[in-house]
Amino acid sequence: MSITRRKFMGWLGAAAAGTALGKTADAASNKYFTGYADSIGVLFDNTRCIGCRKCEEGCNTVNELPAPEKSFDDLSLLDTRRRTTAKAYTIVNRYDAVSQVDVKGPLYRKVQCNHCLEPACASACFVRAFTKTQEGAVIYDASVCVGCRYCMIACPFEIPAYEYDKALEPRIMKCTLCYPRIVKGLLPGCVQACPTEALTYGKRTDLLRVARERILKFPDRYVNHIYGENEMGGTSWLYLSAVPFKEVGMREDLGITAAPKLTSGALSGVPIVVGLWPVLLTGIYAMSKRKEKIANQETTRAVTAAVEQANGAAQAKLAEEMAKVQKLKEKEIENAVSKALAEAAKPKEKVSDTPSAKAQKKPSEEDS
């Protein structure tokens, strides 16, 4: 069998393809998860935002949220520092005091769910009410939610809000990235409403490229950082800013660790405790039981020994006593015999005198 050149090249090709396939599979495994391929996101550029609150209005309309107390045209609300609530999935805050001198006027920050690549809320939920969809949206299922609000504790961006005023069916409320719209090919409400293109919608990978290009093109206009590229493991929403993000109310101390990694260590300890604790505890029980058993054995042994010793001593004493008694008896017998002999010698003088006295004396001697 000969290997032709063509065959050999074919094998090489197959091997190469295999390697390539392996690589793709590895890149998609959850060990190095960097977001679903082709998932979408939104880029917010605060140099373009004019604080008109049209995005808030658009969000309110498409999500059919309750009408606000003050109209969306009323910009006086920008004077207060607001956050997302059960009635507003997104809000805009104004920041006046910014360090850069060349920035004209105030800067704005739009706040909504950042749709983390590995969401803290989804990791924290004990009924899996949150899902990170292939499209990139983090959506919530109220039909299983217990209302424990652990997602609100877990979210580093302080996004989920809760219907505290509802007695029977309170829900967690948060931006869905307009999931029902984007699967139909429509734009999210806020993006559609934005009149200045401060919001750019697209594939996250494309948005990262766009953001980088803007920074490259206008290095004086932007801080050289794309917020959301790595924060908390990366988010579907990305941000460009004219000033350090801290100055527009965005936390720079969140780190780049995805939330699930923060708890995976503690969780991995659980099966170990379940597996080893019973062994350890049974071992301790066995030891204490054995100690007790040995202690009992020792006690019994000591008691038996003591009893035996006491018995031995008693027997020895008894024997001694017996011997003494024996000796006494022998002595008395001897005495009696010698006495009798002596008396027997006497009667040779007066024989007929005392036969009755002799008969009286004998029983008393035997008694002793």
Place this chain on the structure above:
Amino acid sequence: MSDGAATTGRSFLTPFNVIAAIIVIIGLIVTALRFTGGLASVTNLSDYNPWGIWIGFDLLVGVALAAGGYVTSAAVYIFGMKKYHSAVRPAILTGFLGYALVVIALNYDVGRPWRLPYPFFIQQGTTSLLFEVAACVALYLTVLFIEFSPAAMEWLGLKRARNLVVKLTLLLTIFGVVLSTLHQSSLGALFLIAPAKLHPLWYSPYLPVFFFVSSIIAGLSMVIFESTLSHRYFAAKMDEAHMKEKDAIALGFGKAASLVLAGYFIIKVIGISEGNNWHLLETNYGLWFLVELLGFVGLPCFLYAVGVRDKNLKLIKWTAVLTVLGIAVNRFNVCLVAFNWHLPSEERYFPHWMEIAISVFLVTLGIIAYRFIVTRMPILYAHPEYEDH
């Protein structure tokens, strides 16, 4: 409380009964408000502060202080310290009531309490530490109920069932220790996911270990504390063994608590080192951290040691109170004081009086239940027909 009104049934207008009745009535009214008007009508909870004292006190402190059950049963049945046997039943009873109250409190706190079984039967969020807490608390409550049941069965005269359960003692004890280790530590691990919100002096990868070790301290101290109270109010119900072992229990548990406190102190310091947070000790939060570490960990460790050396029972008893307070301070710090420390003061949480009313109401229910049970069932004395257990 000690007048025995409950047993004689002569007069119910004792100070204890009157105060308890008032608390219960207020509690029931607030309960009605909570379940008709939602959380907003009775709490100061907000979107920034989703957890208040119903979690901080009722859940975190409650579970820690109910640790006496597993600590005592482990000491007696696993470590073979039989001289503390008379402490087992009161500790199991307190543990059982404590956990039952925790579960009742959760029904107030969560939005849709009837869905509390969902994580087990509908959809399991196994990546959540809260899932672990829920699973272990549910299982452990069951274990505690079974461990407690012999007392009730002796009272009801169910001899056979009682003897069957007693045979399971060792198995239940081991199961109880495993479950307690897991959920006591998981309560600390709940906060691992929020490094951005919890002050670095309290946030530590060791949080689960801190919570577990401090639960042992809480358990030991609660047994001493309760035994003091029981002796004061239920002395008539105690048999000779309880009276005789009482002081030995205080001395033995005090000694153990001092030792574990020393270990806890050391790992807390290691925690500061691990995060290299020494510089934070000079801040206001640092000062408060030092108060907790020195005043509620270091000091009781020392006082217990002195009390045991001098056989000073009074000192040991007061130290138990200080230690129990210290555990409460720690849980409050992690859940409420040092949590959301980055927020401006107007966004911070302070409990509404009705939240406090519910917590007081639940504790009162616990005391009433405890009193009901110890005045009827063989908790503080051995049933004459079952001396062996």
